[in-house]
Amino acid sequence: MSETARPYRPPYVTQSAVGTSPPNPPVTDDTVTFTLDGKERTAPKGTLIITAADQAGVYIPRFCYHPRMKPVGMCRMCLVEVTGPRGATLMPACYNPVTDGMEISTDSKTTKKAQDGVLEFLLVNHPLDCPVCDKGGECPLQDQTLAYGPGESRFVEEKRHWDKPIPLSSLVNLDRERCIQCGRCVRFAEEVSGDALIDFADRGDSTEVATFPNEPYADHFSGNVVQICPVGALTAQPYRFRARPWDLEQVESTCTSCAVGCRTAVQSSSDELVRYIGIDADPVNWGWLCDKGRFDFQAVNSPERLRVPLVRKGDELVETSWPEALALAAEGLGAAARIGHGDQVAVIGGARLPNEDAYAWGKLARLALHTDNIDAQLGDGLPAETVLGLPRATIDQAAAAPVVITLTGDIKEELPVLYLRLRDAAQKGRSIIELSPSTTGLTRYTKVSLRYRPGQAPALAHSLVAGDVPEVKALLDEAVEKSAVGPAIVVVLGRPSLAESADSVAEAARVLARLEGVAFLSGLRRSNVHGALDMGLAPGVLPGRVGLDEGREWYSQHWAAELPAARGLDTAGILEAATHGRIGGLVLLGADPLNDFPDSGAALRGLAQSRFVVAVDTFLTDSARKADVILPAATYAERRGTFTNVEGRVSWLGQMVTGPGVAWPDWMIAAELAAHLGTDLGFSSLEDIWAEIERVSPLHAGVTYDLLSSREGRDGVPVPLGSGGDLRTARLLDPMADPGIQSTESHLVSPTEFFGAGAGRLPADPSAAAPEMPAAAGRPPMLRPPLAGGASSSASASEDAGDLLLVSGRSLWDAGTAVAHSPSLSGLHPKPAARLHPDDLGRLDLAAGSIVRVSTARGSLDLPVAAEPGLAPGTVAVTFNLPGASAAGLIDSRGPVTKVAVSATAERGVPHER
Amino acid sequence: MARLTPANEERARQLIALYPHHRSALIPILHILQGQDGYLSEDGMKHVGELLGLSAAEVRGTATFYDMFHVEPVGKYVVAVCTNIACMLQGAYELLEAAQDQLGIAPGGTTADGMFTLEDAECLALCGNAPCATVNWRFFGDLDPQRFAQLTEDLRAGRLDAEVPPHGTLSRVDRNVGLGAPGQSVHGAGGPPPPVDVAAAAGGPHDAGIELATSLTMTAVIAHEGGRGLDHTGTRTDAPGGTDSQDQR
Amino acid sequence: MSVTDAPRIVTRRLGTPRSWTLETYLADGGYQGLRKALTMTPEEIHEQVNTANILGRGGAGFEAGRKWGMLAKPTPVYLTINGDESEPATFKDHMLIEGDPHQLIEGALICAYAIGADQVFLFVRGEFPLGIERLQAALNEAYAYGAVGKDIFASGWSIDVVVHPGAGAYICGEETALLESLEGKRGYPRIKPPFFPAVVGLYGAPTIVNNVETVSNLPWVMLNGGDAFAALGEGRSKGTKLLALAGHVNRPGNYELEFAKVSFRDLIFDPSLGAGIRDGGELKAFIPGGASSPWLGPEHLDVLLANEKIAEVGTMAGSGSVVPMDHTTCMVRAAWRIVRFFHRESCGQCTPCREGGGWLEKILQRIENGQGRESDLDLLMDVCDNISPGVRWPPAQTTICVLGPSMPPPVASGIRMFRDEYLAHIRDGRCPFPPDRLPGKLASV
């Protein structure tokens, strides 16, 4: 049989788990003319009746229809009477497109009777337990019953009974009695996230949403089904009984859990965060959030947050006041700065900070500490020039490009909602070519997935560019022909493995940059790392993607001060210098190198040998514990500001709650610390800072708070202006798509309120919605793409094919503070394991499940061993930063790759439990 | 709780090869799984999911849509009494009540000895012999309480082993028939089914399966001598004489 | 009595010893129709089938030739034979599959050749394991004989046929649910548009779905010509029709009769056919065309068995199952049982059918058990109206498929024809027929 086995063909894909989709309307400029409730209207051909009605301001009730999923026409709530060539019939408005001459009646007797009937049927088996239901008060079923429903029930029989809420996972509960079988959740799982861990089971009125026994609905996106459930059937454990809708306050914000920058509605009750809901920002997240972004606000509420400044007294950290803490910090840092003309001070971190704060700290470093030793990345990113200098693509451009090449970590784990966008693109026929040492969540959706051994990325890139891989060559050639607008090829570039040097990846990127029609989308994951880089938190880089030398004149003039003479050190360099006693003052800016730097040995030595350490953080991390002064910072939910995502989109953060104790926003700490150091940074408000950024940064010219808070800019503005296509001009928010969002129209904090008087005027001229980049007269040039092949190949030649090499990727659920301090997430991380290709397991005579010792030049770790066929042979995969078992103790950051040995231990078959 | 045996996995792969898209083989493979264990075990469903690239939840979700599949163990004999209109008009509910009393279980229940699971079934398409029932989907028509008692007694005694297979599945159906030449498809769509030994397929194992002797009665309506229509003749146990289509060789 | 002398077309071999074997089939001219078809062009075959005007035998009565003509042309094209027969009181395809599987295979092959199909799927109800065994064995024989597979009868034409078992869900008889099921999914009917599988069918490809009986006619049509077929019957209804007679008659069974020449009275009372109501009883009403069809009473006995004639009296020929009910029948109970069937078989996809079915069943159950109220009759009709607006035939629908709208006819027929009987239940607080409430343990449900 095996020789006749045909390649796997996935199920016929144009259909969702339930129902089918209507024929895709051809994209044309044709319009059709129809009447809606007697008024003649036109709409583009293919527009669904429900959409056409929405646009006309006529609301047709609905349940199963969700604008981001294929219509299925199941619930029948949207039935309307339509008179067309087939006479008058009832049609689901969510499924049928408007056609020429169609007469649609949303309020005829027939329509009303049908809709009332459906609503009555829905209530037949509904428990009507609204008073105890989390959805009560924001429930579309409740609303539509009040608006359209019959007064009293004619159903006198006993209702269908199910056990009250059962857990689908530790995050999501299901109350089957309330379920109206609209299929939104099972459709989401299959159609949007691709993890069909829930499905309908049974049939007819016994149909229930169900997981497989003992296989919980634990993917990365489960919270979305709670968000889109139109009734109280699916509820989130973290929100259960926490608040009632009428107690909620809401602000629009941007998720900072990773660098995708999903737009969110942040909701609080009694000054405590209770819920995040995804907002449908068309260019970014389409309403989706990952579970980390949705639920890690619990960390903000954590009682373990830093509340007051701490200073070291001997071995102890004692509470103190801001003035004392700042004075001590200034004294220590100032002394170190004076000694070495800035060479002996350094700042690590800043990727967690909003843009304004990053700018303030960058200015502090260069002006008050006279140093260019500043790096927002912790050795787990890429050289700033590579990220900033290569031609860039937006998320939309990546999703629309005929070919996407990924040379980055597992996007599903690191940038989950970008994964959803790329998966969607793949489902729509775009080709993904994956270059990776191991399988990723995206692998099943790729056209070609190429495994390479760590260190071989440049060589692989060369062979692709040379056309040596026929399957890839065909796709690339075709891509260039196919692409009409936007880049033909988008490379998503990040760190495929932390045990492979950034230089190796950067070199591969330079090679790929030679492809025709190529642009790059950053795959770096950490929060506002792109904002930090854009604000100059990298050695040799000034705000606005300007090189230190190119910008020296401009910035010294505008900042009225000398800039550091030479390019500073990156994190690896700083830690190395510290190890040799050359760092007298170190600032950890929301950075925990002991856990986040890929080589924990190097981090430990560096921190130990730094003479004076100041930590600015929200939690007492392992690294902060080693500091001399610890300054408590406010989190993103406790202050205003802006954020920049992977594509360079600047969007605003809303303040929803007040911080604990006396925690301050980071920019304020910077301003005060600078003052203690005798430097006036020149601003006393966020508005001041942003105004300065807008004035001096070539990247941010024209991007004013006014624009960001206007209707057009509220989904964010990609910088530089004009680089990311049109700005949005309308957001049609369907209350049914995202029940629970308190109409963002009315809840949009008015710009005036938010940013002070004078802000928030909408541009009178619609063309001003997408302003061209204003003539940035005199501003310094932005970074150019580095020359391809400029650097020598960094892959070491000393390693030979027989060596085992370490591969280390990330999991969404890691040991980071956000997850660790969110009770509902902290148990979700995968079990640590050493994973090997089955052939290697056989060769080494290791039994899956047994405990092995994984050793490198840096250290060793005892782990259960598992077979992973998707791994490049000759590699050993150990996930980075899992609680208690991080690969950080194994990775040798000095070399391009980390050689590793695996040996059996005495323990056999004992599962590694923690 | 078992995965498919190697032999059944091989059959599953053969089934997959019959279809243009793998998932189409899901239901046939589930029949094989049920034939193996008597019901769809969790491990078995996971195994099927692995073969087809489906999540276990999808396999179970699909299986439970269909009445024939059981995700919990059932009795050795699943006795389905039709109570639909034609049978009801001929006393099906009285028959069902008798069945309940005789077996001591309600529809959906299984006898303590694990012999019988009783089902209150929809139309079994044996309406000419109403009221009727199936045992593991083998037909028994013209039933009444006495005949039902006789039937269950015969089953218990093993007298019907030859015609009532365990689990009532399609385990006796060899479905790997297809074009002779492996690896090439005559028409683009489905691709070729795997090769078969045609001679064996035609003459071999099926014959045993398709020749069912029966003591009670079977699906049966045969041509009527008059030439204008069909007669419903016999098919009763008391009316032998070549009228039972299944008895004829 | 106008029982005709028409030839038997699809049931000729039934009753012959081992009618399901190739040997028997070949002895009776088996596969000659296919051999002849292969000498013709697909267009010529299509022409013959158009001439024959074969109405679909699966229930909807759509002309087979017309359906084939709607086939969209991109390849691949699939042929799926609907052998999921589960309509209550319908048992004709069951017999054809078990009794003459070669005829079915030959008919399917002729159809496949005529429409240019790339693969054939014979979808057989899972509860017919004997039928599946016989059909598969016949298929194996046919492969060996050279009638299926590569280069059929040295004609250069090749095709594969796959027997596919269902797994127990009435809704999979609905052609789009059948296709979903064949794709390995839950059997949810597809929403329209697209209206026809001939345009978008299996795996999104153009697909013809024909009933077992429909294609079983094709070998005969090939051999005898479309004209000969069309010479039988009248109007739209040509050829013969296999009728499944069940319920309170003396001789229930399947009868193949010439279309439009025989009345319900003939079928039910002719001594060679139904031979009258059992125990000398009186005919109270009859279901003329499957469980979903509106009922008729004795006054309609002379309606001829022809699709259009039956449609004229506001009901349908449907799948050809006729169920006479005698004077001992409780009409509430009959309606309840049919509604219960559709409720249990609802796929659950759309709200009115999923919830409405259970509701109707519960109301009827209450009335039958003597706990009804007079307002229940209006309620029943209004619930029906919300599933099938206007409660007319052919039905309008608030649902995706016509399973939902199959519930109102028995309810509406019962209330229309036997209103007094309903009221008696309510007034007397019990059913006037023995047993005086729902049979057995169900009464207490």
Ligand SMILES: Cc1cc2nc3c(=O)[nH]c(=O)nc-3n(C[C@H](O)[C@H](O)[C@H](O)COP(=O)(O)O)c2cc1C
């Ligand atoms: C609820 C429902 C059940 C059906 N069941 C069957 C069936 O069991 N067998 C069948 O051949 N057609 C059935 N049909 C009709 C099919 O949808 C389809 O019309 C038919 O198979 C087409 O074949 P024909 O044109 O040869 O009649 C059913 C339709 C509905 C709506």
Ligand code: SF4
């Ligand atoms: S009418 Fe009933 S069977 Fe048909 S699609 Fe709707 S729920 Fe399913």
Ligand code: FES
């Ligand atoms: S059928 Fe249109 S919204 Fe559900």
